[in-house]
Amino acid sequence: MPVTIYDIAREAHVGIGTVSRVFNNRPNVSDDTRIRILAIAEKMHYQPHASAQALARKHAYTLSVVMPFFTNYFSIEVLKGMQDTLAETGYDILLHGVNNTEQVDDFLLRGMKKGRVDGMIFVSMALSDKHTRQILEHKIPVVLLDTYRPEFDSIRVKNYEGAFHATQHLIRLGHTRIGMINASMRSFPAQERCRGFKDALQESGHEFSDRCIVSSDNDKQDGFNKNAGYNAMKELLERGMPRPTAVFVSSDVQAIGVLSAMEERGLRAPGDIAVVSYDDIELAKHFHLTTMHQPMYEMGELAIRKIIHRIQFPAEPPALESFTPALVIRETCGGNKEYSQFDDAQVQTT
């Protein structure tokens, strides 16, 4: 029923080889026959068969992107960067949104199924040893985004440094009782940001107690959501210790929740409690959040370039590339507003 190269070969009185050559832009076809074949193909509405090509070429031109469920801006921006880059390449992506860890197994299986995809990109998820081993065994090209594993190409933003910087900013502003609202510690970025926070405090000789940190245990999006921020802030305020004068929040979405919780008690930022958060999502500007800007779109772009490179050169040693987040100063923790680069914000790239 569907038209194949055989059909058009017969029609054009040539061999299928010649037809194939034409469609693959190979040399060694006379302009004459090339044109004739193209015309016939057009007339017959010929479409090459993707699976057949993939089988013969041993190349599916498909990538799998596995990410924790992409409801937050970070994932979306990353995805967007990927898509725009993809457009130029002829690759397509299979989107694999992960709700929980068991699903990773499933997607890993799908991705590793021979011939399905040429490579996989894992976003923001700590890969277990077991998964790592499986991937290595099957030799499927992988790049990690917003996570790290020495075995694979990794693209990270310096979460530790970013958190450190953000906290330092608070300290320089004169704050001494500083709390942190963190996402779920299952998340790799959350872990790193927590470390950065602690170290910044310790380095500057601040007293520090784990009671200052509230980690969300909200499953949804690893705790990177508004409600988690709201609840965590409420808890922090109720822990019955002297109220912090500043908090570092592990993401902007959470910070929005934090702001809500504060508002409920009549507290304002920065007056009562200064707030610094992380990500610089689109809405951050709207909430005047001072936050750490992450080059999400660019990371998505790079991930695609890297995976395609890796597919071409599987043997090269894995490389780590790091993006440094930049502090965007708006209004939620006071401070100056002299320079302006990102819209209404001042940026320091440390």
Add this chain to the structure above:
Amino acid sequence: MPVTIYDIAREAHVGIGTVSRVFNNRPNVSDDTRIRILAIAEKMHYQPHASAQALARKHAYTLSVVMPFFTNYFSIEVLKGMQDTLAETGYDILLHGVNNTEQVDDFLLRGMKKGRVDGMIFVSMALSDKHTRQILEHKIPVVLLDTYRPEFDSIRVKNYEGAFHATQHLIRLGHTRIGMINASMRSFPAQERCRGFKDALQESGHEFSDRCIVSSDNDKQDGFNKNAGYNAMKELLERGMPRPTAVFVSSDVQAIGVLSAMEERGLRAPGDIAVVSYDDIELAKHFHLTTMHQPMYEMGELAIRKIIHRIQFPAEPPALESFTPALVIRETCGGNKEYSQFDDAQVQTT
């Protein structure tokens, strides 16, 4: 290099047919050999080859989802509904984010490439006659989501009715000078919502002038973004006509921008200007927006079920399924708050 059914057949001293049967859970294989084959496959890390299967089965278990760039909540929620449903089915989706109309051609081509996908879902985009013809010619199963074409299965929300209802709400609240902030008229939903708005006004005998409507011409996301709302509201306020006492905004994201623009001039909702918007995204609650709730997640779910059904029964006549949006009353346009269903909101289903 990679292990195939031939390898495992040789190892197990059986024919490849038997091996194939085992992996396809077909009968007519003795438990004995079945177990033996499974064991050997396991040992050799056998993975079936997706492209080969697709070629032989004439079925790729892949869907293409084409949507205008998914940076807004609507798309994301829809996507999420799709993904969750997909998990049970064994299908994967190729995500095709469209930035502009020319790209549709590209993706259409990719989608129609034989064997690539078993079906396509188009979200929130008016399909041109040309595209429609192409799809029909290639007989590829299609379902439309948030658009309509008699030629295909369509899932819509009643945009017209929703807008009508929202506007009516404003009218019942006693408003007479009502404006509308619309997205780009290129977007189908925007067109429908505009019609609903106009008709509601006319039906109730309100004077109506096109000057009350500001349509965004912001390209990004067809004008469904915060900035577009901000700019449009600014323009409306500057048109030098008596200030409207209420506005209907074609989406929540835009409404957030509208609120900003108002705030800048010291105007508050609902006191100075009442605001009703559309979508009921997650953040709508945070902004206390009175808005039309759309069952986005459910629509995504249904789209998947429909396309899979359509793939199985290509001959059935196309069906239209409609979701009715519900008015969620919060605070941006006053009114009562007696009942509560969606969180803090009252819902009327008309």
Add this chain to the structure above:
DNA sequence: CTGAAAGCGCTAACAT
């Protein structure tokens, strides 16, 4: 420059 033929890895119909 072009045709023929051998795969790519798997499914499915047909024998046995």
Add this chain to the structure above:
DNA sequence: ATGTTAGCGCTTTCAG
């Protein structure tokens, strides 16, 4: 119950 064989539609030698 199991082996054999013929495709699925395309790419890619290898002759000519």
